[in-house]
Amino acid sequence: MRLSGFFSPGLLLLASVTPSMGQTAPAVTPAGIPASVDSEVLPAQKVLFKIGLNAGRALRSTGYYGVGSLLPVTVGAEYLLSPKFTVYSQVDTDFNLFDRERFPSGRSPFIPAGAFGVGFRYYGTHDHKPFEGLYVGAEFHTEMLHRYNSQTNLNPALNVICGTQHRVGSSLLVDLNAGVGIGGNQRSSGGGYYAPPLAITTQLNLGICFAR
Secondary structure (H helix, E strand, C coil), rough: CHHHHHHHHHHEEEEEEHHHHHHCCCCEECCCCEEECCHHHHHCCEEEEEEEEEHCCCEEEEEEEEEEEEEEEEEEEEECCCEEEEEEEEEEEEEEECCCCCCCEEEECCCCEEEEEEEEECCCCCCCCCEEEEEEEEEEEEEEEEEHHHHHHHEEEEEEEEEEEEEECCEEEEEEEEEEEEEEEECCEEEECCCCCCCEEEEEEEEEEEEE
């Protein structure tokens, strides 16, 4: 019996398989993204939650209750649409630090004012860090003012805003912005004065928050 004839088919099969075993498949990340894609343009964090104080509302006019010292608590969330575009919502609640009697018939309300806003931001510089840098945007902003211990006035407005947001350490976030726009006129006509339905509105926020 000739051994060479017996082993030759097996040797040919081994020779055809050996080169393919030396080839390696392209590296793939756990998320299924090829390693050649820049991971910095696809941030892992898509949502930012923050809670803290809006120092821009600490001292402000509170209508018929005059200027009061307030504890302005703010809660917000921001969602990343792309590396530079975000949408967000924010709720501000102003708590009275002192129960001052403004009139003989009533006292300052515990929550004299607040605000709610939704909008979008475009970050011009972010240094590959989501939710950080200089930004411009627009916000639909509604101020709520409590008057006469019973009446609540709402003042909606559409503002163009610009600001900057940066982390301080791993947990703190500072968000400073200012805006101007147009909204409902809170002044009423009377005594020969005509109040137009719309007026120029402004807003100023300085948020110092815990964020994650």
